Amino acid sequence: MNEEIMIKIENVSYEYSSYIDESIQLAVKDLSLEVKRGEFLVVLGHNGSGKSTLAKMINGLLMPSSGDILVNGLNTKDEDKIWEIRSTAGMVFQNPDNQIVATIVEEDVAFGPENLGVPPLEIRKRVDEALETVEMTEYRNHAPHLLSGGQKQRVAIAGILAMEPDCIIFDEPTAMLDPVGRLEVMETIKKLNKEKGKTIILITHFMDEAVEADRVMVLNEGEAVMLDVPKEIFRHVEKLKELGLDVPQVTELIYEINKEGFSFREDVLSVEELVSIL
Amino acid sequence: MIIQLKNVNYTYNPGTPFEKKALDDINLEINEGDFIGLIGHTGSGKSTLVQHLNGLIKPTSGEIIIDGKSLSEKSTSMKEIRQKVGLVFQYPEHQLFEETIYKDIAFGPKNLNLSSEEVDNRVRNAMDLVGLDFETLKDRSPFELSGGQKRRVAIAGVVAMKPKVLVLDEPTAGLDPRGRDEILDEIRKLYEKENITIILVSHSMEDIARLVNRIFVMHKSKVAMTGSTREIFSNADQLESMGLGIPQITKFMRSFKSLGHNVKDDVLTIEEAKDEILNYLRGKKDA
Numbered sequence: 001m002n003e004e005i006m007i008k009i010e011n012v013s014y015e016y017s018s019y020i021d022e023s024i025q026l027a028v029k030d031l032s033l034e035v036k037r038g039e040f041l042v043v044l045g046h047n048g049s050g051k052s053t054l055a056k057m058i059n060g061l062l063m064p065s066s067g068d069i070l071v072n073g074l075n076t077k078d079e080d081k082i083w084e085i086r087s088t089a090g091m092v093f094q095n096p097d098n099q100i101v102a103t104i105v106e107e108d109v110a111f112g113p114e115n116l117g118v119p120p121l122e123i124r125k126r127v128d129e130a131l132e133t134v135e136m137t138e139y140r141n142h143a144p145h146l147l148s149g150g151q152k153q154r155v156a157i158a159g160i161l162a163m164e165p166d167c168i169i170f171d172e173p174t175a176m177l178d179p180v181g182r183l184e185v186m187e188t189i190k191k192l193n194k195e196k197g198k199t200i201i202l203i204t205h206f207m208d209e210a211v212e213a214d215r216v217m218v219l220n221e222g223e224a225v226m227l228d229v230p231k232e233i234f235r236h237v238e239k240l241k242e243l244g245l246d247v248p249q250v251t252e253l254i255y256e257i258n259k260e261g262f263s264f265r266e267d268v269l270s271v272e273e274l275v276s277i278l
Numbered sequence: 279m280i281i282q283l284k285n286v287n288y289t290y291n292p293g294t295p296f297e298k299k300a301l302d303d304i305n306l307e308i309n310e311g312d313f314i315g316l317i318g319h320t321g322s323g324k325s326t327l328v329q330h331l332n333g334l335i336k337p338t339s340g341e342i343i344i345d346g347k348s349l350s351e352k353s354t355s356m357k358e359i360r361q362k363v364g365l366v367f368q369y370p371e372h373q374l375f376e377e378t379i380y381k382d383i384a385f386g387p388k389n390l391n392l393s394s395e396e397v398d399n400r401v402r403n404a405m406d407l408v409g410l411d412f413e414t415l416k417d418r419s420p421f422e423l424s425g426g427q428k429r430r431v432a433i434a435g436v437v438a439m440k441p442k443v444l445v446l447d448e449p450t451a452g453l454d455p456r457g458r459d460e461i462l463d464e465i466r467k468l469y470e471k472e473n474i475t476i477i478l479v480s481h482s483m484e485d486i487a488r489l490v491n492r493i494f495v496m497h498k499s500k501v502a503m504t505g506s507t508r509e510i511f512s513n514a515d516q517l518e519s520m521g522l523g524i525p526q527i528t529k530f531m532r533s534f535k536s537l538g539h540n541v542k543d544d545v546l547t548i549e550e551a552k553d554e555i556l557n558y559l560r561g562k563k564d565a
Contacts, residue, residue: 046454047425094452148320175452178320178481180521205454244456249484249527249548256552262559271530278534278555 005070006167006199007035007058007089012067014053014222027053029222030067035201037166040193042210042230043203045219046244051203054219055171058201059089072166087116090160094172096152097145105147105155106131106140112163123162130158133196134188150181154188161192167199168192174206182206207234207246211269218243231267250274280443280475281308281331281363286340288326300326301337302499310442313469314477315486315507318496319521324479325368327496328445331477332363345442361390364441368448370432371425379405379423379431380416386439404438407471408464426457430464437468443475444468450485462489487511487525487546495520508544527551 014028028050035041045051056062057069060076071089074081093099102108109127118126131137134154139147144155153173160168170189174182186209192198202209210216216233218226220243226233234240237247237255247255254268254277268274288301300323308314318324329335330342333349333356342349344359367373376382383404387397405412408430415423420431429449436444446465450458466489469476480486486493486507493510495503497520503510510517514524514532523529527548534555535543541558545551 046456179523180319244454246455249525250530252548253527253530253551253555256548257555257559260552260556271526271533274530275533275537278539278559 004036005034006037006039006072007033007201008068008070009033009054009058010068010070012054012057012064012069014050014057014062015065026222028057028064031222031224032067033217033224033227035167035199037199038193038197040190040200040212040214041202042213042216043201043219044205044207044210044216044233044245045203046205049219050222051219052171053222055091055169055201055203058169059091060085061091083116087112087163088165089167089169090163090165091169091171092153092156092160092173094175096149096156096176099156099159100144100152103143104140105136105142105144108144108155109158109162112159116163126162126164127158130161133161133191134158148181149177150184153177153181153185157185157188157192165198167201169201169203171203172205173202174204174209182209186212205245207240207248211248218245230269234269235266237266279307280310280312280345282306282343283330284341284343286330286337286342288330288335289338290326292338299499301330304340304501306494306501306504308443308475308477310475311473312475312492313490314475315490315493316477316479316496317481317483317486317493317522318502322496322520323499324496325447328365328447328477328479331443331445332360332365334365361439362441363443363445364436364439366433366436366444366446366449368451370436370449371420371428374420374428374432377419378417379410379420382420382431383434383438386435390439400438400440401434404434407437407468408434409460409467410434424457426453426460429453429457429461433461433464441474443477445477445479447479448481449478450480450482458485465489483511483523484525484527487528495522507546511546512544 010032012028012031013026015024015026018025043051053062057064060082063077069076071085074085076085100108101111106127109130110123113123113126131140134157136154136158144152174185189200189202193200211230213230216230217224234247234251237252240247248269250271251268254264254266254274258264264277283304283306286301286304290298290300316324330337345362347354374382380401383401384397387400402412410430420428449461462485468474478490490507493507494501511524511528517524528545531541531543531545531551535541541554545554
């Protein structure tokens with residue numbers, strides 16, 4: 001197996017039957033992708049594009065109808081390996097309230113490693129480290145329901161970290177948060193990638209979160225329609241809009257200006273960049 | 279004037295260790311036909327404020343007057359107030375409960391003891407206003423719909439009450455960009471067609487800039503700023519100190535102007551910025 005590849009997705013499709021007319025639908029269509037160890041991959045797509053189905057297949061919550069998914073070389077279809085796969089590829093969901101199980105922050109973070117049978121002293125160490133990483137140490141004895149959305153989400157992330165995964169899949173972790181909460185969670189995700197070397201798959205429809213990724217995959221109707229570095233992705237203003245996605249306002253502005261006969265660089269993602277080229 | 283708040287204070291859990299002043303001497307006036315943006319950091323008091331507007335919460339002190347009637351008067355009918363001020367909560371689709379979309383939207387009007395003909399009219403009209411096709415959707419379960427459509431059903435349920443004021447608390451939270459644009463377009467159409475007063479609570483400065491004509495900024499339980507959309511967004515530093523921001527496009531124009539370029543920096547939308555920059559670039563070419 002290739003040491004460099006964290007996740008390998010080979011010709012994966014996922015079928016489900018529509019509960020309206022029971023016809024067979026494909027949520028994911030013949031998708032192939034390799035995610036490198038330490039990579040920060042963003043998956044963009046509108047609701048119903050197959051993003052969440054893909055995420056759930058990566059850590060074995062759903063099984064592909066055809067094709068294979070290898071997590072650190074382990075096939076998600078191998079039932080004996082499912083716990084190893086889930087502790088290798090942890091998952092953080094959209095709603096923090098649905099992910100918190102305990103009444104005290106540090107007990108919540110300990111829940112995962114306890115279930116993996118980690119020795120108590122080691123659990124203590126992992127919980128402390130995880131809370132430190134997400135900067136929630138001072139809240140370790142608090143009740144989770146009194147925390148803000150961003151704080152709760154960071155506790156949920158700490159709970160995953162305590163299981164020491166190599167890879168974390170985030171399924172729209174900021175969709176229910178306010179701007180401050182979003183920023184906190186994004187800072188945490190970037191830190192996990194840059195400082196802790198975690199492989200990150202971030203599913204989102206906020207394009208400003210995609211700007212900082214190593215690569216962006218755009219899903220539409222279950223197919224990967226674009227896969228490239230962010231700068232290349234956001235050049236395609238018209239196409240992204242057709243796919244029901246946003247582009248940064250500055251990117252849209254330069255695109256609109258060029259339509260009027262100018263030819264500025266179009267791979268502009270920030271206010272600073274646009275100021276510097278005009 | 280349709281809404282007036284005079285010296286309104288509200289304290290949660292008074293006399294307990296959890297006592298918290300959520301509204302601190304609020305004075306504000308909203309005129310009929312206003313499209314108001316209510317912005318503020320989480321915990322600034324926005325949601326507490328909107329719950330006062332239809333009497334879900336009673337102020338600890340102060341007076342609230344809706345369409346000429348004081349909420350503190352015993353003779354004021356709360357039922358009438360709640361029909362006048364329609365409140366769409368965050369994630370309103372969680373409140374859908376009926377078997378069919380028709381029944382869900384009809385629930386409110388039915389409780390007003392209207393004739394079944396009038397209820398039917400209102401359901402049709404409300405569905406039309408939020409962009410849901412009556413014939414294809416009326417008998418479907420609301421739970422089969424996409425997130426954005428479910429939310430429109432929930433909004434239609436409030437619109438069917440024919441409120442004079444519609445308050446929407448974060449109507450686009452959790453939606454994808456397409457769902458968000460659809461909802462915002464419907465809200466704008468509703469505003470234009472129905473001659474209704476709208477109060478939009480949102481964290482998205484881009485959405486606020488696109489839609490509203492006047493803004494209230496809440497900060498630490500007080501109304502910290504009031505003004506036209508353009509006025510408010512020209513105070514970027516002050517907004518940032520309150521944990522808020524300005525639209526990216528406004529930020530860009532400000533930074534471009536600060537380098538000495540002769541452009542207006544109070545733009546709110548991409549279209550305005552485009553015109554301004556094109557004029558600037560063409561001017562430079564001719565010079």
